[in-house]
Amino acid sequence: MRIYEKAPAKINLVLDVLSKRTDGFHEVEMIMTMVDLADRLEMEPLDRDAIIISSQAGYIPLDEKNLAFQAARLLKDRYDVSQGVYIHLDKKIPVAAGLAGGSSDAAATLRGLNRLWQLNIPEQELCTLGAELGSDVPFCVTGGTAIARGRGEKLEVIASPPQCWVVLAKPPINVSTADIYGKFRLHEQRERPSITQMRQALENKSFAQMCTKLGNSLENVTLQLYPEVKQLKESMIKLGADGVLMSGSGPTVFGLVSKEAKLARIYNGLRGFCKEVYVVRMLSN
Ligand SMILES: C[C@](O)(CO)[C@H](O)COP(=O)(O)OP(=O)(O)OC[C@H]1O[C@@H](n2ccc(N)nc2=O)[C@H](O)[C@@H]1O
Ligand SMILES: Nc1ncnc2c1ncn2[C@@H]1O[C@H](COP(=O)(O)OP(=O)(O)OP(=O)(O)O)[C@@H](O)[C@H]1O
Incomplete structure (x- = not known):
């Protein structure tokens, strides 16, 4: 079986920094929404216990530094999955741009492998796992339009922007x-x-x-x-x-x-x- 997931880019319509926390992060309040510029992920099971990442983009890491790799490893570890996976990232979102490209790939990997490995993890739990990978990942798991609080992981769904x-x-x-x-x-x-x-x-x-x-x-x-x-x-x-x-x-x-x-x-x-x-x-x- 081969499955596909879209990983759209996000923009911040509002980003308000409230305070500096003692853990090195900042307390924020943001309004985030998705735009239709997206990476496309292809995931396929592997017979051996390995995570293999490939991409047409020559400028991103393909090893354990890749956020999609980290997302796959997190699911494998937490849910004792012995099957391996091959993930191809068709990158369209510019890298290190402020558009959460890597975070969205991680979120799409969590969603996709949840299906591929039939783990039935509820969305809320995927968000909690995602927060371990990065502050923008929980929002990228749910998508849509939301207010993000805390360091970005506390989400409240709100009305979407007018079409433009x-x-x-x-x-x-x-x-x-x-x-x-x-x-x-x-x-x-x-x-x-x-x-x-x-x-x-x-x-x-x-x-x-x-x-x-x-x-x-x-x-x-x-x-x-x-x-x-x-x-x-x-x-x-x-x-x-x-x-x-x-x-x-x-x-x-x-x-x-x-x-x-x-x-x-x-x-x-x-x-x-x-x-x-x-x-x-x-x-x-
Ligand atoms: C700028 C935004 O992209 C806006 O959506 C996010 O606030 C940052 O999200 P991100 O890239 O997923 O951030 P992370 O990978 O979690 O953190 C990278 C670094 O940014 C700083 N950081 C991030 C989020 C936050 N609320 N306060 C912070 O101070 C921390 O120094 C952290 O080590
Ligand atoms: N799947 C991935 N796609 C893009 N970059 C990745 C990926 N995995 C790891 N990285 C690394 O993460 C770094 C940040 O890339 P990314 O595109 O996620 O930044 P960003 O859009 O600024 O994210 P954010 O808006 O969440 O701060 C890059 O240096 C890149 O090498």
Whole structure:
């Protein structure tokens, strides 16, 4: 038997950092949603007890550093699975982009192997397991649109965003999430983004309100360290995107666009200085 799972990318419509915790993580409140840019995973049982990862992408680890490998190993260990698995990752999500590509692969592996090995693990338990692999993994297990609290693992499902286009642009730089959180200073924040107001915008299905309520507390840290991200954000605004924000810890910047007629200008304008530009749809639940 061979099974397939889609692993979509996420964007943070709001990311509010509340405090620094004693365990090295930060207490956050985020509104996350999925977009239809996705990796595709193919999983097949192996006769021998091994986890084999392959990918067409030459730039990700294929050993135990791969989050899909870690997810498979976690399930094997916890549920005493002796069967091995071959997992092929067809990568479409840019790597280390702030789009949770690795986390979504891990989540898709948990969902997929739960089916392949007929483990019948409830979704809530898959989320708990996922939290051991990374803060974004529980959300990637459930997908949809949610408020994520704690370090990202406490999820509350909320209304999905109104349909729109999402333009994603990733400058060719690597940003470390740990580094950005490490450089974040709570008292230096000028304005806090509002979870409540964004939630309201989504409930109202108001595209205009959603665009004005976008906010990410980590954005200033990344923008100060990497002027090219700031420039990218300014360009997207100038080219006519209705709402623009950096996703996660960056460096990907996303633009929300309601009218299809605007897309070509924005895409072509960005492609002038940024190789990785994608036009996708918001995924509604
Ligand atoms: C930036 C976001 O992607 C937004 O969705 C997440 O908050 C980060 O999620 P992630 O990449 O899955 O993060 P993890 O792999 O769990 O953590 C990487 C590092 O980021 C920092 N980190 C992460 C999450 C969090 N709530 N507080 C933190 O301070 C920690 O230094 C941690 O060692
Ligand atoms: N399946 C995978 N796909 C992509 N990267 C992976 C994978 N497994 C491990 N990695 C490693 O994880 C690191 C982060 O990649 P990823 O694409 O998950 O970052 P990200 O989009 O910034 O994640 P987040 O938004 O959760 O912070 C990379 O350095 C990469 O080598």
